[in-house]
Amino acid sequence: MKIAMRFLALVLLAALVAACAREVTPEPDRPEPTPPPDRERPVETDRIDPRDFTDVRNLDNPDSLLNQRVIYFEFDRSNVRSEFRPIIEAHAEYLQANSSARVILEGHTDERGSREYNLGLGERRGNSVQELLGAHGVSSGQIEVVSYGEERPVCRASDEDCWERNRRTEIVYTAR
Amino acid sequence: MYLPEKSILTSVTKVRVFAILALLLLWPALASAQLRIEIVDGVEGAMPIAVAPFAWDSQTPAPDVRVDEIISANLRRSGLFDPMDAEQMIDQPTRPPEVRFGTWRMLRVDHLVIGRVSDGPDGWGHEIEYHLLDVHTGRILLSQAVGVSPGDLRFGAHRVSDAVYEALIGTPGAFATRIAYVVVQNLGEEDEYFELVVADADGHNPQPVVRNTQPILSPSWSPDGSRLAYVSFATGRSNIIIQDIYTGQNHVISEARGINGAPAWSPDGEQLAVSLSRGGSPDIWLIDAEGQRQPRQLTHHWSINTEPAFSPDGRSIYFTSDRAGRPQVYRMDADGENIKRITHEGRYNSRPSLADDDRYLAVVHSDGDNDFRIAIHDRETERLRVLSDGRLDESPSFAPNGSMILYAARHEGRGVLAAVSADGRIRQRLVVSEGDVREPAWSPIIR
DSSP states (O other): OHHHHHHHHHHHHHHHHHHHHHHHTTGGGSOOOOOOTTSOOTTGGGOOOTTOTTOGGGGGOTTSGGGOOEEEOOTTOOOOOGGGHHHHHHHHHHHHHOTTOEEEEEEEOOSOSOHHHHHHHHHHHHHHHHHHHHHTTOOGGGEEEEEEETSSOSOOSSSHHHHHHHSEEEEEEEEO | OOOBOHHHHHHHHHHHHHHHHHHHHTHHHHTTOOEEEEEEEOOTTOEEEEEOOOEEESSSOOOSOOHHHHHHHHHHHTSSEEEOOGGGOSOOOSSGGGOOHHHHHHTTOSEEEEEEEEEOTTSSSEEEEEEEEETTTOOEEEEEEEEEOTTOHHHHHHHHHHHHHHHHHSSOOOOSOEEEEEEEESTTSTTOEEEEEEEETTSOSOEEEEEESSOEEEEEEOTTSSEEEEEEOTTSSOEEEEEETTTOOEEEEEOOSSOEEEEEEOTTSSEEEEEEOTTSSOEEEEEETTSOSOOEEOOOOSSOEEEEEEOTTSSEEEEEEOTTSSOEEEEEETTSOSOEEOOOSSSEEEEEEEOSSSSEEEEEEESSSSOBEEEEEETTTTEEEEOOOOSBOEEEEEOTTSSEEEEEEEETTEEEEEEEETTSOOEEEEEESSSEEEEEEEOOOOO
């Protein structure tokens, strides 16, 4: 239910972002009278640099790494694969720049093996991400690790495709 | 000969009054949740036995519950008996002098159970009088009476089944016991919810004792069968809760930072071994059931240490650890000393469950990464034997008499419960009409 709600929120946000983008994009094409050059960049504030990982708006910007919040793992492993490091580094930069922001790192596993062992494995996956965030200077007070083990899958089939999607750490912002 | 079992009468009465109360409160939830037990594999040459219809010798109208049918069903379910259908019986004696042994010998029955249900001695409830006879020798092997409170004939029939089983097999029966399990309703839907359910061992009388939208797992019975410890995510984080199944009273006994999981009662019911990650990684801790004493850390290792299980004498704790790289079962003294690896066969062995002695351990076992099965490890021979044939079998739980192992399996894409005899010859599937079932725990013998 929680996941479904989150998904709904994401869809709504995406729709909002899309709506905003439509309003903004025509502007450069319009040959409007140029604003006085000494005025302080009135339009520029609406433009988001997706690589500015300190900008809260990038959390909802599909073009930004900050919008990616799921780190995937191999079976029975908890080491972060190199391809996911840039995502974690982006969030580290954001959390450092926004000291009131808080995240829960939700560790998850696939359905194989025993449930309590998987709670441990899920926590390890959360911890791996936490350690990387810490190594990039994020204060431990901003992070909490919660393991759900195999209890909250995003995919229900018993096959490798699903298992891959379920072996994950989700970075969930509880305060931005 | 009458042997009124007074102590049973009082304890049964107390238990049942609460159970009936809980039943009434939870009535609407019950209709859809009934468990059905299917026997997948039985034993060749199961013992032929006949349970003749019991006489109803009471002022009250006969209920739908047929004591003899329940006994027959129990014995059949054990896989060790082949009870005769009532229609095939030529006569239906209810007292020993009425038995014509020649008739039963002709029907190729080894043993005969007869009896009658009458009103209780003081007008309260009923009394089940029963006799177990050896058809070949004509001897009476058992003659007893069991007192039951009103509406409690099923439980009485389970007690008779236990006595018959013990007289013929030599080990106590486990019919008058209960099982706890978790059911997920509306799995994967927006209105998904989790229920912790307690039912009789034959699947009847399912009673949801906890309901939550957040995950519930790892139910564990107190040694007296009155309380369940379990893991709840109701707060969004894992907590360990103890719940009285009769009064519904509950309290959180562990809510430390990190994982609070895998509760297992000590045999004296005073402490629980649990897995807590408050120290940074999951370790086995001992906590007080009443919250009187400070938690005590038993393992100190960076690996995952979880799924503790006490030996019946309370001196050892078995647990899962991946300190050697992959999950395997270890044993230690109850104070955390002398840790020793127990399982060596296969890449994955976890979640130990002990029989009535600690010779046999049921575990979740895997050779590769894809098939997880229930196996039994014999500590005497140090051999491991795979008992189940599923792909995602888990959560083994021994019957209190060591005869069967209840576990969670998948059948047609759905979580179901299954049971296999400790020798692997008898297989059953327990099917709930709705929901995804998992995390079974077999109760101790309820006295």
